[in-house]
Amino acid sequence: MTHAITANNLVRAFGDNVAVNGVNLAIKQGEIYGFLGPNGAGKSTTVRMLTTLLNPTSGSATVAGFDIVSETENVRLRIGVALQDAALDMKQTGREILDMQGRLYGLTASQRAERIEHLLGLVNIGSAIDDLVSTYSGGMKRRLDLAASLVHQPEVLFLDEPTTGLDPVSRAAVWAEVRKLNTDMGMTIFLTTQYLEEADELADRVGIIAKGRIVAEGTPAELKRSIGADVIIAKVSASDAEKAAQALHAVPGLDHIEAKGESIVIGVTNGGSALSPIAVALSSAGITVNELTMRTPTLDDVFLETTGTRMQQEDAQ
């Protein structure tokens, strides 16, 4: 299987700040790879290196089979990129921007016309395509930006937080388009996101990045399975949390136990049969349980398991 993207110990430092610290990647052709992490985790810096906007401090990487440092032009011809903020010229119309992109990628006039016509369906802004971009809403700009990255029909598409700031309807439209590009055209898609649901919904495989390092990688199902088939959360008073965790270590069949604030997060293979022993153990230890709930694991649980913190908490820092 040929890899669309590889990275070998990729590092990028800005002075003393190491933004990306030894990232390794092996992304297969036709795969949707979700790069999940909170703000400041190193997602965008990794994208900027893989898309030739930034040189790595050390390490190496290839995109579409070409080295990102020594074969930049070959990489650029094969990638499409929608950066975190829509990178558009407000004084051009949507059509002019798409046409300019087509020209810079060497498309003929008929190819440009055909591609723009095709992409109008994606942009879905009707006659506004001939209006200045400065008059567009945020969602329209993001969709146009995505369309601009697709004009030349790239082999590998980088989407850096493509749905951040979008309303739910626009977000769903972008998800549908990403799936369509992957299914219909076999396009490899490298998608960074801070939305757990987005990675879960779209990605064939997910890499979780925190503080510049990939801390977990696998299919969403594999990652969630790694912490147990079910998650039981017991809410107790914060002062009892450590004591509760200690008490639960005596219960057989629990995969992992994590005390976090007022919550004890317990990963188990069979949640239904573990509920009673957990309740009994906590009661026997003299701990009042305010709430006991069971659910299937989320990628946030995986993030918690691998980094010791939840993504939302890191965002707030």
Place this chain on the structure above:
Amino acid sequence: MNVSTPALARRAGFLHDLVSVARRALRLSIRDKEAIIPGLMVPLFFLIVNIGSLQTFVEGNLPPGFDFKGFQLPVSIIFAVTGISRAGSLVIDIQDGYLDRLLLTPVNRATLLLGCMIADFAVVALLAVPVLILGLIIGISFKTGILGMLMFIALAVAWGLAFTGFPYAIALKTGNPIAVNNAFLLFFPFAFLTTAYVPQEQMTGWLATAADYNPVTYLLAGMRTLILQGWDAAALGQAFLASGIVGAISFTLAFTALRGRVHRK
């Protein structure tokens, strides 16, 4: 597993990239009328006011036959064409991330600047014409005729283009719109430490020395010969050389700044 659809992209080539970037820059220049109209009004204003306020005084202190209106027209033209550039838009491209979008394509990096300069060339030529027409309306005539007028505009455009390198260098180096707006201040020593208001032979002291080393002195001298004296190959050569030297410096600064901006450091 799907089979990937082949990418359509190929290298467009230097000339194609240049045309694409220049096309966009020209289109935006036409839309940026608010940036061009003041550039036209200021020199027209100076031409009228300088002639109205200084003509009698200057002509009264110089030998009979001195034509102050013809002497002033090159100054106004130079004011019209200096500092006209797309540098401000380039800063917006940097701030909005559109420059990054362009850098993600295989576009030849030098064309990102050269394309803007082509648009500047067209705008500068267009700005020079109304000032020239106003000069003709108020009675200025060219000893060298229509060909001389064309040469006059060519000299103005050469200077305008030579100076554009400075605002581009500032735009690319700083990415700061205020710094770019203030780039016009660079023109002040060029504009006023020269023969803008009196002939060189009437200047004395440090101002005369400064004027000797000021390229605008030679530019104005070349342009004035076209109006007041006739064809003078040496004066015209010096005028083009002066613009060439300034252009070599400003373009070197601009392309060095471009290299710094697109370097993936």
